[in-house]
Amino acid sequence: MTKMNRPIEERESVVVKFVGDSGDGMQFTGGLFSESAAFAGNDLATFPDFPSEIRAPQNTIPGVSGFQVHMGSAKIYTTGDLCDVIVAMNPASLKSNLKWAKLGATLLVDSDAFDQKSMEKAGYSSNPLDDKSLAKYHLLKAPITTLTVESLKELGVDQKTAVRSKNMFALGMLYFIFNRPLKPSFKFFDVKFKKNPKIAEINKIVLEAGYNYADTIEAIESVIQVSPAKMEPGRYRNITGNVATAWGLLAAAEKSKRGLFLGSYPITPATEILMELSKHKSLGAKVFQAEDEIAGICSAIGASYAGKMACTTTSGPGLSLKSEAIGLAVITELPLVIVDVQRGGPSTGLPTKSEQSDLYQALFGRNGECPVIVIAASSSDNCFHYAYMAAKLSMEHMTPCILLTDGYLGFGSALFKDPKMASLPPINAPIAKANDTSYKPYKRNPETLARSWAIPGTDGLRHRIGGLEKEDVTGVVSTDPLNHQVMVNLRAEKVARVANYIPEQEVDGPAKGELLVVSWGGTYGAMHSAVQQMKRQGKKISHAHFHYISPLPKNTAKILKNYKKILVCELNGGQFVNYLRMNFPQPNIYQFNKVQGLPFLINELTDKFNQLLEEK
Amino acid sequence: MDFINTTVERSTVQLQKADFESDQMVKWCPGCGAHAILAAVERVFPRLGYKKENFCLVSGIGCSSRFPYYVNTYGIHGIHGRALPIATGVKVANPHLSVWVATGDGDSLAIGGNHFIHTIRRNVDLNVLLFNNEIYGLTKGQYSPTTPMNKVTKTSPHGTIEHPFNIGELVMGAQGTFFARVPDNDLPLMTEAMFEAAKHDGTSIIEILQNCIIFADKAHFGTISKENRDENMCVVTDGQPMLFGANKEKGLRLNGTNLEVVELGKDGITIDDILVHDRYDPNPGIHIMMAKLGPPNFPRIFGVIRSAMFPTYDDLVEEKISLAQQDSPIKKMDHLFKSGETWEIK
Numbered sequence: 001m002t003k004m005n006r007p008i009e010e011r012e013s014v015v016v017k018f019v020g021d022s023g024d025g026m027q028f029t030g031g032l033f034s035e036s037a038a039f040a041g042n043d044l045a046t047f048p049d050f051p052s053e054i055r056a057p058q059n060t061i062p063g064v065s066g067f068q069v070h071m072g073s074a075k076i077y078t079t080g081d082l083c084d085v086i087v088a089m090n091p092a093s094l095k096s097n098l099k100w101a102k103l104g105a106t107l108l109v110d111s112d113a114f115d116q117k118s119m120e121k122a123g124y125s126s127n128p129l130d131d132k133s134l135a136k137y138h139l140l141k142a143p144i145t146t147l148t149v150e151s152l153k154e155l156g157v158d159q160k161t162a163v164r165s166k167n168m169f170a171l172g173m174l175y176f177i178f179n180r181p182l183k184p185s186f187k188f189f190d191v192k193f194k195k196n197p198k199i200a201e202i203n204k205i206v207l208e209a210g211y212n213y214a215d216t217i218e219a220i221e222s223v224i225q226v227s228p229a230k231m232e233p234g235r236y237r238n239i240t241g242n243v244a245t246a247w248g249l250l251a252a253a254e255k256s257k258r259g260l261f262l263g264s265y266p267i268t269p270a271t272e273i274l275m276e277l278s279k280h281k282s283l284g285a286k287v288f289q290a291e292d293e294i295a296g297i298c299s300a301i302g303a304s305y306a307g308k309m310a311c312t313t314t315s316g317p318g319l320s321l322k323s324e325a326i327g328l329a330v331i332t333e334l335p336l337v338i339v340d341v342q343r344g345g346p347s348t349g350l351p352t353k354s355e356q357s358d359l360y361q362a363l364f365g366r367n368g369e370c371p372v373i374v375i376a377a378s379s380s381d382n383c384f385h386y387a388y389m390a391a392k393l394s395m396e397h398m399t400p401c402i403l404l405t406d407g408y409l410g411f412g413s414a415l416f417k418d419p420k421m422a423s424l425p426p427i428n429a430p431i432a433k434a435n436d437t438s439y440k441p442y443k444r445n446p447e448t449l450a451r452s453w454a455i456p457g458t459d460g461l462r463h464r465i466g467g468l469e470k471e472d473v474t475g476v477v478s479t480d481p482l483n484h485q486v487m488v489n490l491r492a493e494k495v496a497r498v499a500n501y502i503p504e505q506e507v508d509g510p511a512k513g514e515l516l517v518v519s520w521g522g523t524y525g526a527m528h529s530a531v532q533q534m535k536r537q538g539k540k541i542s543h544a545h546f547h548y549i550s551p552l553p554k555n556t557a558k559i560l561k562n563y564k565k566i567l568v569c570e571l572n573g574g575q576f577v578n579y580l581r582m583n584f585p586q587p588n589i590y591q592f593n594k595v596q597g598l599p600f601l602i603n604e605l606t607d608k609f610n611q612l613l614e615e616k
Numbered sequence: 617m618d619f620i621n622t623t624v625e626r627s628t629v630q631l632q633k634a635d636f637e638s639d640q641m642v643k644w645c646p647g648c649g650a651h652a653i654l655a656a657v658e659r660v661f662p663r664l665g666y667k668k669e670n671f672c673l674v675s676g677i678g679c680s681s682r683f684p685y686y687v688n689t690y691g692i693h694g695i696h697g698r699a700l701p702i703a704t705g706v707k708v709a710n711p712h713l714s715v716w717v718a719t720g721d722g723d724s725l726a727i728g729g730n731h732f733i734h735t736i737r738r739n740v741d742l743n744v745l746l747f748n749n750e751i752y753g754l755t756k757g758q759y760s761p762t763t764p765m766n767k768v769t770k771t772s773p774h775g776t777i778e779h780p781f782n783i784g785e786l787v788m789g790a791q792g793t794f795f796a797r798v799p800d801n802d803l804p805l806m807t808e809a810m811f812e813a814a815k816h817d818g819t820s821i822i823e824i825l826q827n828c829i830i831f832a833d834k835a836h837f838g839t840i841s842k843e844n845r846d847e848n849m850c851v852v853t854d855g856q857p858m859l860f861g862a863n864k865e866k867g868l869r870l871n872g873t874n875l876e877v878v879e880l881g882k883d884g885i886t887i888d889d890i891l892v893h894d895r896y897d898p899n900p901g902i903h904i905m906m907a908k909l910g911p912p913n914f915p916r917i918f919g920v921i922r923s924a925m926f927p928t929y930d931d932l933v934e935e936k937i938s939l940a941q942q943d944s945p946i947k948k949m950d951h952l953f954k955s956g957e958t959w960e961i962k
Contacts, residue, residue, distance in 0.1 A: 039959060237958045247952070254949045261709050263701070281937045282944030283952065286708055291734035295701035298694065298731075302674065302705025305692050306713065310705070328695050418953040456672045456690035456706070456713055457625075464638075464684050466693025467677075476640070477685060 008179065009222040013072030015080030016174070018167075019097045020089030022055045022065045025167040029087075030067025032171060032188065036180045037071040038238050038415065041228025044071040045380065045525070046238070047079035047412040052268065052351045059118045064093045073227040077379075078525035079412055081601045085177070087170050089113060089144075091122035098134075106138045108173060110166065112145035140219055144169050144210075151209035157202060165206040172210020179223040182207055232417060239416040241380035241409035242272035245313075245339055248387025249273075250283055251419070253309040255388075256395055256427040260285040261308035263299030265292055265318065268351040269407035270341035273313040293321035297338070301325060304334040305465070307431075307455035309391055311337035315407075316345045316358045320365070326400055327366045330491060332465045333442070333451050335394040335401075335429070338372075339387065342406040342522075344597040353597025354408035356521050357572035362402045363550055363579065369488045371495040373401035374550035378524035380414040386547060388424060395429040397498055398450040399491070404549070406522040406571075408599055429453055435460035441475030442487075448501075449494035496551050505553035509535070509542030515613055516563035520546040520576050523600055527569060530605035541609060546576070552583065560584050565612050567592055569605060624666045624714050631662035636671075638688040649800035649826035650679060650747060654686055656806040657716075657745070661689070664714065664814055672713045674703040676723040679754045679828075680747035683718030697728030700735040703742050704929075711930045714814065717744045722752045725761040725781055733790040738929040739818040743810070746821055748783060749828035750835045757831035769831075783823045784907025784921060788900040794820035795907065796920040799840035800827055805851065805918065812920045818928050839916045850915035852906070857890035860915045867891075868909075875905050877914060898924045 016033065018026045027048050034046045049066035056063035070080035082102045088094035090113040101107065114129055128134055129141050148166040149159065175182060186204050193200035214220055239247075253260035262285065264274045278287045286308070290296040297312040304310035314322060319340045329336045342358045344350025362374045373393050377386040383405055394401035432439050432454040441463045442451050454461035463475060471478035472486050507516070508531065519527040524545050531543040544559055546552070560566055560580070568577035569592040577591040592608045594600060636658050644650045661671060671689035675681035677696035684691030690713075694702045699719045707715045724732045724746055735742065751769065752758040758771040762783065766775040787795045794816045796809040806824065813820035825836040834841070839848045850860035850868065858868040859880075867890035869878045878885045897903065903922040910916040946952050 035957065041961065231961050233960075233962050235954070235958050235960050237956060247949075250952070251949050259709075261705065263705060280946070280952070281940035282946050283948065284937060284941070286933055286937070288704065288708060290701060291730055294698060295704075295731050295734070298698040298701035299705035299708070301694070302692070302702035302707075303709035304705075305690075305702075306672070306706045306709035308709040310709075324695055325698065332692070418958065420953075421949050457667075457670055457710060459667075459669050462669060462688055462690050464673075464691040464693065466675075466684065466691075467695050468693060 006220070007222045008225045010225050010227065012074055013070065013076065014085065014224060014226055015068065015070045015083045016085040016087070017066055017068040017083045017097060017100060018087045019064055019066040019093035020167070021058055021093070022051065022053070022063045023058070024065070024089045025164070026065045026067050026089070029167040029171050030069060032185055033174060034069050034238055034413065035188065036175065036184060037069060037226070038236070039184050040180060040226070042071040042073065042226050043076040043229035043231060043415055044069060044238070045076045045079045045412060045414045046070070047408065050352060059090050059092050059121045061092045061096045061122060064096050066093070066097065071226055073229050075229065076414070077528050078599070078602070081603070085174070087174065089167065089170065091119045091124055091128070094128065095122045095124060101137060103136050104138060106140060106177070107134060108140045108142065108170060110144035110170070111141040112143045140217065142173065142213065142217070147209065147213055148206050151206055152202060155202065155205065161202065165202050168203050168206040169210035169213070172207040173214040175207070176211045176214035177220060177224060179225055182211060231415070234417040236415050236417055238413050239381060240272065240411060240413045241377065241383040241405055242270070242341065242411070243276050244381055244383035244416060245377070245387045245403070245405060245410070246273045246276035248384040249277070249311055249337065249391060250280060250285060251384070251421065251424060252388045252391030252427060253285070254283070254421065255424055256309055256391070256429055258307060258309040258395070258429065261288070261300060261303035261310045262286070262313065263288045263290050263296040263303065263310070264313045265290050265296045267293070267315045267318045269343055269410045270313045270315045270318070270339065272410065273339060273341070293318040294325060297322040297325040300336055301329050301332070301334060304329070304336050305332070305456065307453065309395060310335070311339065311391070313339040313341070315341050315343045316361065317348065319358060319361055323366045326372065327368060327370050328467050329400040330366070330370050330372060331467055331469070333398045333491070335398055335453070337387070337390045337394050338400060338402045340402060340404050341410040342404060350597040352407060354406045354522065354599065355572060355595060355597060356406060356523070356570050357575065357595065358404065359549070359572065359575040359579070362404055369492065371492050372550065373397065373399060373495055373498055374404065375401065375548050376404040376521035376546070377409055378521060378545060378547060380409050380412045381416040383409060384416065384419070392425065392427045393498055393501065395427055396450065396501070397448055397494060398430065398453060399495060404521055409522045431455065432458065432461055434458045440473050441465055442470060442473050444490070449490060449497060499551040499554045502548045502553060504555045505544055505546065505559055507542050507544045507559060510540060511542070512562040513540050513542055514564050515540070515609065516542045516544060516559070516566045517609060518544050518546070518566060518568040518576070518580070519570065520549060523569060523571060526600040526602055526605060530602045530609065533602060533606055534609055539609070539613060541613070549576070557584050560586065564588060565590060567608065567612055569600065569608070571595065571600065623712050624670050625712060626665050627667045631668055633658045633662055635668050636661045636688050638686050640685050642686050643682065644679060645830055647829040648679070649749065649824070649828070650683070652800045652803060653745060653747065653806065653824055653826065654683070656803055656810060657687060660807050660810040660814070661687070666714050670713050671716065672706050673716050673718065674706060675699050675718040676728060677754070678720040678723045678752070680718050680720040681723060697723055697726070698731065699723065700728060700731040700742070700744070704735060704740045707740055707742060707930050708933055711741070711934060715742050717742055719744060719746055721746070721748045721750060721760045721762040725783070725786070729761070733786070736787055736790040736792045736819045736821065739793055739926055741817055741819070741928045741930050743813040743820045744822065746783065746823050747826040748823050749826045749832055751828050751832035753828045753831055782908055783821070785904055787821045788904045788907065788922065792821060792922065793818040793926050794920070794923045795823070795903070796820070797823045797825070797916070797918050799825045799836065799918065801840055809920060812923060816923045817931070818926060838911055848911045848915050850917050852893040852917055852919040852921065854893055854895045854920070857887055857892050859890060875909065875914070895920050895923050896925065900924070
């Protein structure tokens, strides 16, 4: 399929964004394009950018749906700030996304969609395809709708179905531009539309028509080649953070032999975890879609008491509803994984946009002295690892663990190297033995301070636990003031000692110096890319990205002492920074925050880093 | 015993009341109806024949919800209103447990109302002891969702202006499969209902008319006191005509689409005119009518009003899992890792 009549332009990395109306199939198109990049051996990261409405009014800016792919021949850390190519299926999507185009970016637009009415709806007073307002870009206008319909004429497809396939025409053009073979997509259509071969046929014809049409356009002077990335050998797949989270939980359930129970309620952007786990009944996963967030977590607490590896998944508003029940899991000292796929808040906030603003809630959002383990994933693929670790720590230390991911990680995807179960770390839950005459509900392992897990049905271990304060060791209801102090201290110390079981904090860059930039969770990609850029420019900068938040790694204090300035960057008003200040009071901790429902851009980070380095 | 849930492991020895007595001091007020409920449970559990470790008691918050501490089984005392979801988690996690819930009218019908209807709708195999004392006891006397209209309480000093729930009607409106009503002053009737609840596969709701001696004393006496019970209580038995009165001389007859009270021997009424109770009828129509009856024009119905057979949620969970395990090639995680769109990099 390679077209040899055009020169090949080699690029290290390219950002492509598909944008169109909500019904234009941009997620599907973007997904297919990502698969083609993956098959070509590129590293990649993707991010869907869609409105919270299912179908906002047609051809309006609120109705624009997008899918961004960042692919490269080197390791990809982010889904990309600015785009090299934007495929725009209507005026509204071009209007709202032009700000994400690099100067000189290729804009592939469906010129048929630029009728008077649609342009008015998008807020264009004149046709941008003709008025030279896009002169700074490489504009490829193609009558995509017309050509799509034409290509299907022989098949006798009705107009509506034909028009709906126009996304495949655009994709075909991109396949040509990026020198991608059509075959893998053909194979995909055959599988996906097995029950409706006609649809598979339509997609194939249109995809090929787009490809061939691109070949005829003189404006496409060269084809772009992104060479395969150097990656560790292994079996790879493209995985979203939410699916990776679900798989991490499943892996932990299998490793611990406890079996998985999920009690959950649908909420954007966490629902995909619930949907994914619902699929895996063959692995024994028991998934309970509850009537509300509270029933979700409470059923998980019941299942945990009954001996399951229990979890609940949610987003910010749901975490608020679960607060009281998290307290119950803390005082009953039962293992429980609570996944919070953060979104913009407060209240309903920005359901489909990403933020890191639930950190305070995760750390402190409960009545009473109520510590839990808090950890955070930092990439779509490592959601697997941190979900696994959340379950491991929770079960081994007999206390709830909140795993923070975010909409950006959850919806986004990255390449994931399939692990082997045998290579995952063991999980040893402290299960109480039948007829252990020394068993007491709150007798503890002297090292971890975890109590043991006595599972209903086990001979000789009948006991009662609950939300009332209990006497140390015996577990009898107690209102004794000194006992309460002891139990409060024990619960806090138990969580603090988790620090003995997590890795020390790593620093990328010099161990001492002028500037340490600090981040946590989903901002890793942008932070890392910004730091690399600074280093390439010869700047002295170090980076510490935290995954373990509560407790913090043991060497945190030591690290913070080694730099003149510390800059904590977060997508919130400054929550981790204040948590650090609270734990390690020192005057040189600065902050950089953004709360727009958008990820950090690399240049806004480097600007800030440079500013701090220059200020004396 | 002729029944018993076969999924629950049997005890190899005959258990006694003492096997279930906890060493905790029972802290309900002297004269509280809850004491009698505890006595009934301690009678019923050993006779069910299950292994003692296979009972699990779950509760929410309120006077009723201290229950798990007073019975020597596995137990979890939850948070306000949430006993049913916690119990659902226990039962779905391990269907081999006999799971019992102690809850009250505030706990399950106010703060936990949502869970109440949805648990019933799903038909999770749970046995629910709903202590209905028509008041908030633990918070000292505020009106509840079952407090009668116009009742003066601490939060309704001028009388309540809310229509109370009829629990049976609510249960059946939520597609409940089992509903029994018993008074706390009739130990045999209570134990019988608990047996029947244990026997029933699905969510069994037992409304126990319980006396709160401090904040709503004698709330149910108009029906269940010695002086009133003959006239105002009709205890129903499956397959038997619905009779009441001191000498069982009165009965309930279906007249058109309504129930009416008739007297045997009067106007040519014979026993054959009296409606025969069919608690297994899948159609809840008559059961709802029965649940709604009450003084002054009717007796209140007691006993097992409904126990219809429908699949349980927990059984269906197991069924779906075992079917999936038969059909799917993905039996463990390493299989999942190899499934779907993947490619090898060498």
